[in-house]
Amino acid sequence: MSDFVKAAKVAEIPEGSFKSVEVDFERIVIVHTADGFFALADECTHDGEPISTGSLKKNELICSRHGARFDVRNGEVTRAPAIVPLDKHEVKVEGDDIFVKLAE
Ligand code: FES
16 A cells, blocks of 8 residues: 655646656656646556646646646546546645655
């Protein structure tokens, strides 16, 4: 059973940005929007492109390859061609540090 792992510093991910990190050998993208911090699998469910090569618009991550969009708050697809949501992981902030707990 996984636990929270220190993944990044708050200062590394200002609001409106995101960062790719590795947690327990998994690529994760940590996103910071006006709604808070979110952690998702860094792999587009359409065809495997790292979603961190894309861009962020408000609460949507946009894949750089074919333009699929995902809501960072829940991983749900908001625009095709992806169909399957991104895996979402738990995030917590303590002081200057961001911790991620991988979904089971
Ligand atoms: S790989 Fe992301 S939209 Fe195709």
